[in-house]
Amino acid sequence: xDRGGPGAHPEGLISQVIGxxxxxxxxxxxxxxFESANTLARMRDLPTPEVESIFGRAEALEARARHLKLLALxxxxxxxxxxxxxxxxxxxWMMAKSTCSRKTANAQVxxxxxxxxxxxVADAAAEGRxxxxxxxxxxxxxxxxxxxxxxxxxxxxxxxxLERMVRRTKLxxxxxxxxxxxxxxxxxxxxxxxxxxxxxGALPDAEGTIFAxxxxxxxxxxxxxxxxxxxxxxxRQADALVALATQRLADDAEPARALILISAPADALLEAxxxxxxxxxxxxxxxxxxxxxxxACDATTQIIYEMQNGCPVTIGRETRHVPRWMRRQxxxxxxxxxxxxxxxxxxxxxxxxxxxxxxxxxELWNLILVCPYHHRYLHEHKxxxxxxxxxxxxxxxxxxxxxxxxxxxxxxxPWDCEVDALAHEDLVLASLPPP
Numbered sequence: 261x262d263r264g265g266p267g268a269h270p271e272g273l274i275s276q277v278i279g280x281x282x283x284x285x286x287x288x289x290x291x292x293x294f295e296s297a298n299t300l301a302r303m304r305d306l307p308t309p310e311v312e313s314i315f316g317r318a319e320a321l322e323a324r325a326r327h328l329k330l331l332a333l334x335x336x337x338x339x340x341x342x343x344x345x346x347x348x349x350x351x352x353w354m355m356a357k358s359t360c361s362r363k364t365a366n367a368q369v370x371x372x373x374x375x376x377x378x379x380x381v382a383d384a385a386a387e388g389r390x391x392x393x394x395x396x397x398x399x400x401x402x403x404x405x406x407x408x409x410x411x412x413x414x415x416x417x418x419x420x421x422l423e424r425m426v427r428r429t430k431l432x433x434x435x436x437x438x439x440x441x442x443x444x445x446x447x448x449x450x451x452x453x454x455x456x457x458x459x460x461g462a463l464p465d466a467e468g469t470i471f472a473x474x475x476x477x478x479x480x481x482x483x484x485x486x487x488x489x490x491x492x493x494x495x496r497q498a499d500a501l502v503a504l505a506t507q508r509l510a511d512d513a514e515p516a517r518a519l520i521l522i523s524a525p526a527d528a529l530l531e532a533x534x535x536x537x538x539x540x541x542x543x544x545x546x547x548x549x550x551x552x553x554x555x556a557c558d559a560t561t562q563i564i565y566e567m568q569n570g571c572p573v574t575i576g577r578e579t580r581h582v583p584r585w586m587r588r589q590x591x592x593x594x595x596x597x598x599x600x601x602x603x604x605x606x607x608x609x610x611x612x613x614x615x616x617x618x619x620x621x622x623e624l625w626n627l628i629l630v631c632p633y634h635h636r637y638l639h640e641h642k643x644x645x646x647x648x649x650x651x652x653x654x655x656x657x658x659x660x661x662x663x664x665x666x667x668x669x670x671x672x673x674p675w676d677c678e679v680d681a682l683a684h685e686d687l688v689l690a691s692l693p694p695p
Contacts, residue, residue, distance in 0.1 A: 319388060320387075320388050323385060323386060323387070323388040323391075324386055324388075326385070326392060327382065327385055327386035329368075330368065330371060330372040330375055330382075330385075331372075331375065331382075333350075333354070333368060333369065333372035334372040334373060334375055334376050336350070336353075337350045337369060337372060337373060341353055350369050351365040351366050351369050352365075354368065354369060367396050370396070370399070370400075371395055371396055371399045374399040374400070374402075375399065377403075377404050377407070378399060378402050378403075378404070378407045378410075378411075379407065380407045380408045380410075380411035381395070381398055381399065381402055381407055381410055381411045381414065383411065384411040384412075384414065384415065389411075389415045390411070390414050390415050391419070393419035394414055394415065394417070394419050394422055395414075397419065397422035397423050397425065397426045398410050398414035398422060400426050401414075401422070401425060401426060401429065402414070437464075437465075440464040440465060441464045443462060443464070444461075444462060444463050444464055444467070445461055445462055446459060446460075446461035447459060447460055447461065474500075474504065475497050475500045475501060475504075476497075476500075478500035478503055478504060478606075479493070479496040479497045479499070479500040480496075481500075481604055481606065482496045482499055482500065482604070482631075482633055484601065484602070488601075491633075499632065499633060502632070503606070503607040503632055506607060506632070507606075507607055554609075554635055554636065554638070554639035554640070582610040582622060582627065586622070586624065586627075587610065589624060590610060590624060590627055590628075590629060591608075591629065593624070593649075593650065594608075594628060594629040594649070595629075596608070596629070597629060597630050597631040597634055598628045598629055598630055598645075598649065598655060599630055599631070599634040599637075599657060600657065600665075600666050602631060602633075602634060604631040604633075607631065607632060608629040608630065608631055609629070609630055609631070609632060609635045610627050610628075610629060611627065611628050611629070611630045611635055611638060611645075612626055612627060613626050613627070613628060613645055613646065613649070614626055624649075624650070625648070625649065625650065627649065628645065628649045628655065641659075641660060642660040643657060643658060643659055643660060644657075644658045645657050645658070646658070
């Protein structure tokens with residue numbers, strides 16, 4: 261191949277500037293395939309300093325090639341190259357030409373337009389003193405009067421700090437703020453194959469910060485796994501969103517609006533049941549029996565009797581399993597999640613030690629408070645609990661294998677009084693029917 265002089269060919273210019281010849285021969289193109297495997301094998305035989313040298317020269321080659329590309333893009337933008345092929349603008353033309361995203365095209369066209377008035381910054385980028393991640397924000401901060409200063413200062417700041425400086429110098433116009441608010445959205449859809457509710461969304465600046473802060477605070481309150489490890493942060497954020505939504509439904513003044521409908525076989529709530537057919541009526545998603553039992557632990561239920569063909573016959577009355585007056589007594593006694601080592605006090609569920617479907621009554625001696633996370637362990641993970649919940653250390657938690665794991669945790673429950681010291685009127689109220 262004729263390399264020629266620097267001015268004869270762009271490839272010759274790049275090769276002449278970098279001089280990437282000698283230690284390792286670039287992959288050769290033979291029969292439509294690059295010999296990357298052979299080159300990689302040869303490089304592995306080189307000592308580390310030489311490989312570092314190749315990396316450095318490749319970095320320089322990349323910087324100079326990008327510089328030439330941006331200068332060419334500057335000229336093509338001036339000549340409105342997009343009009344010849346029917347593209348809307350230069351960014352759209354570049355997206356098709358380089359097969360890149362809109363975000364990448366916007367950034368490169370923005371920088372290319374500025375480089376014409378920033379010769380010092382352009383030279384610093386060509387020499388590799390300013391990386392691409394630095395060049396984009398530097399081109400937004402620099403002007404003709406500060407071009408030389410930024411060609412030096414720009415290389416001393418991290419890309420993250422430079423981006424922060426750009427945000428601080430950018431004035432958000434009222435129209436832009438309105439446009440951000442207009443673009444807010446939340447879209448939800450069901451993935452029946454995965455059995456998941458999926459969603460995506462966008463919130464404007466202030467509202468997005470509030471949302472993120474609320475999720476972060478709630479996620480940090482979530483307890484550990486029974487083995488002491490933490491769930492992934494992403495999973496804890498998902499649990500936090502569900503906890504906040506659950507509390508909103510619980511606080512709704514109109515129970516009918518907060519009703520979640522579940523269809524399940526009559527024996528689905530029994531401990532030994534394995535009958536399929538449980539589903540969420542709102543979405544049609546199938547449910548595991550263990551999840552049905554967990555949801556029914558502390559909820560208002562209404563039995564709909566059906567024929568074998570699924571046609572409803574009659575509807576039973578609604579039954580609230582844990583009345584509010586009893587819930588107050590339960591909260592006073594337990595105060596926080598009873599799972600050892602967990603100190604969560606918000607969004608707690610009332611769990612039946614002996615499930616009501618198995619004959620367990622809705623009475624204080626058969627109820628404990630647990631957080632949503634550990635409530636799942638008592639149902640989906642097949643854990644169990646036994647003992648006397650009226651005593652600070654009266655409960656034993658058993659894993660799916662039947663092993664008592666309570667002793668693995670230090671009991672840090674902040675009981676500030678003995679159970680016998682509870683006010684007498686509280687104990688009396690607990691035994692009375694609801695007012």
